[in-house]
Amino acid sequence: MVNALIPSVWGQCSGNAVVSYYLPAMLATTGMTQSDKILNINLGYTAVSAVASYVGASLIEKTGRRPTIIWTSVACAVCFAGISAGAGTYASTKSTASASAGIAFIFLFGFCYNFGTTPLQALYPIECLAYEQRGKGLAFVFAFVHALAFVNQFCFPIALQNIAWHTYLFFIFWDLLQATISYFFSVETKQQSLEEMSEIFEARNPVKASLLRIKAPAQDEETR
Structure with missing residues (x-):
């Protein structure tokens, strides 16, 4: 059951929920407040995510589940380190180059996350559950995911409002923890x-x- 939960829990906790639900608020931490530019970035991010999901699903039989889970978490941690550096530097210096770097890492995060985590959220739990366990097992997985989505929906907006870019530091730590847990438990x-x-x-x-x-x-x- 732990293995069945891993990609779904990681999918909610690795930072994608914040990027997907609150991208305008994230962009505001890099000084991006113009609505037309935010819409264009949102469109570009969606396109990058769609392409990454397709490529990841196409290559998952070659890359394997376990390496994909581990290295996707590491890549997401690196991306959030870049986002934190860009947003943090912009907050103190108002450097447009730092803001642009932070936005670039948001796009890179979208590619890495959707390349590795998106295909596995549907595939991996089924493979880890015995046939007679799948009904109850998947019900438990989805219930757990919705509970985490509830937390994401209400907690992280408060964090972004109060501590701004420092919120991203949590995801660096958490994504590295994900990679460590996956290394020891993911089959x-x-x-x-x-x-x-x-x-x-x-x-x-x-x-x-x-x-x-x-x-x-x-x-x-x-x-x-």
């Missing part, structure tokens, strides 16, 4: 059948068992 489900996944989760170390199953076919191919 690799690529090219595994339901029966094989059951064996993996019954193993003493499911993560190690899943990685060994991925390596074994590759070694067989090399010996041929």
Whole structure:
């Protein structure tokens, strides 16, 4: 169940909810207040996100689930570090270059998040749940996601209003924590059948068992 929750919880907590729901407020921390420019940036961000989602979904069988989850979290942390640096520098110096850098990292975050997290939110929970668990398991996952969405909806606007760009520092820490948790708990489900996944989760170390199953076919191919 932990693995089923991971991509959905990460999807709500990695910072995308703030960017998606409160992009104008984020842009205001970089000095962007003109409504026409905000609309254009919003349109561009949506287009970048759509392209990234398509590319990520197309490549997920090659990149694998576990590496994608881990490195997407790391990339999101780097992006929020860039957003924080740009917005923080703008707040103290009013540098337009810093503001532009912060906005660029917002776009980069959108690409990284949607490349890795968006495809896995629907795919990974199903692969991690046994057939007889899927109904109740997915219901629990969605209930948990909606609870987190409720928190995002009401907490982060208050944070943006009171501490402005310092809000982004939380996501740097959290995304790195996500990567660490994923490293120790996320199993690799690529090219595994339901029966094989059951064996993996019954193993003493499911993560190690899943990685060994991925390596074994590759070694067989090399010996041929």
